[in-house]
Amino acid sequence: MTKSARLSEVAKLAGVSPGLVSRLINDDPRLKIRDETRKRVESAIEMLQYTPHASARALRSSQTGLLGFALYHVTDPIYAQMVENAEAAATAAGYSLVLLNASELAANPDALRRLAQGRRVDGLLIQGGYAQAHSSLQVANTMPTVLFNADPLPGFRTVRLDDAGAAALATRHLIELGHSRIAFVGAEGSSSERRYQGYLTAMVEAGLSSHPPIDGGWEADTARAVTERHFGNRAAVTGLVVVSTTSALGVHAGLIAAGLRVGHDVSLVSIHDTWFAPHLSPALTVAAMPLGDLGRVAVEMLLEQIRDRGEGEVILDSPATRIVHRASSARPADEDPR
Structure with a gap:
């Protein structure tokens, strides 16, 4: 049986971010994209025969098989590896990942409320650490939720880097x-x-x-x-x-x-x-x-939340942060070399 293509593979082939592919597939009305880029993504989707899918468990239970992943800068290339690892962890557990715009959810708590009350996702990963996030957090916590990149918050599971x-x-x-x-x-x-x-x-x-x-x-x-x-x-x-x-x-x-x-x-x-x-x-x-590992760990924690709600903080510090020394850093120009 041929393995289904992942959203991250479509993004890589098209030379764009996974967030942009997700927004295009979901007909995000606020997405501004050049015709050339749109055609490149559509060609990648066709070439890889990518089909967004909900888990088959949705046919057998009240669960959707979908996990929401809400980012504030969804098209930022810095998140590419994190999204890819999160998607892989979700797929391995029989779920599909849906990228959401956290800024829009924070600005419109009613949209988040409909998401929660309508059971459109089984759980939500939401990026914390921004002032505008607080208006939506209590709504978010009506469903299994994990905050990432956030300070500890009573009643929530949180995970962040050092x-x-x-x-x-x-x-x-x-x-x-x-x-x-x-x-x-x-x-x-x-x-x-x-x-x-x-x-x-x-x-x-x-x-x-x-x-x-x-x-x-x-x-x-x-x-x-x-x-x-x-x-x-x-x-x-x-x-x-x-x-x-x-x-x-x-x-x-x-x-x-x-x-x-x-x-x-x-x-x-x-x-x-x-x-x-x-x-x-x-x-x-x-x-x-280890930003990529943060995506995987956040999904694993969310799956635990779906099974058994809890709270507490995890600080992901392994593998350890390392300096990758390139040419932008050197000794000061006026430093005495003696």
Whole structure:
């Protein structure tokens, strides 16, 4: 029997994110997509004979065989491996994964309420760590739910990565290279706050003065504009730790647009790794966390919630965060080599 193609395989063949494929398949009215990209995805679907399906258990019980996976930046390439691993874990358990837009659910609790009351999914994975999430969480908890990337919350099961540890490791990498003037480029939300605390910890341990976080946001365009404005033609620091790789893409471009040399005037390290990081010029140094494993573990926890509701926090710290040293980080240009 031929194995059915997965959504992640369609995305890979079409050269797009799994989130974009999911939104196209589900006729998301807010999706803006070029005709060329649409045709490429449709060709990949046809070539792989991909068919979204609910589990056969829906024919035998009141369960749908569907798990909802709600992300705030559903098309962000940083989530590709996490979505793929989550989909694989769901498929192995006889479920299908449905990608949802967490921003829309947070802005419209009635839509989430209909999702819960209509039993359209058997459980929900929802991204926490954003201020707008709180309006929908109580509704979400009327069905089996796991929050990921969130702080502990009474009544919920939560799972997240060691954000503070990753940022501390990234900061220590710069310190070990000889940098003393290091800043943190963050965004809104508790995951950024945890990473900033890790930066602060490393700076204090080294006896160095810290800086208030630079709010660069989660999007590359925003981070680029903020970086250009902040640095102008001169860098006040020699090292930057950036909250995510997508943000770092913008910071990288912003530094160059400001007339600064990445890896020479300013060294750059981001949290997370993704496919484009080694292809930047210079290539991006990262603190690589097990983001892909987070998708698998979150699904496994959700399946437990469906069987037996509970609460508590899991911090996924294995495999350990590691520095992938590329050309964007080097010794400060004015460092005495003696």
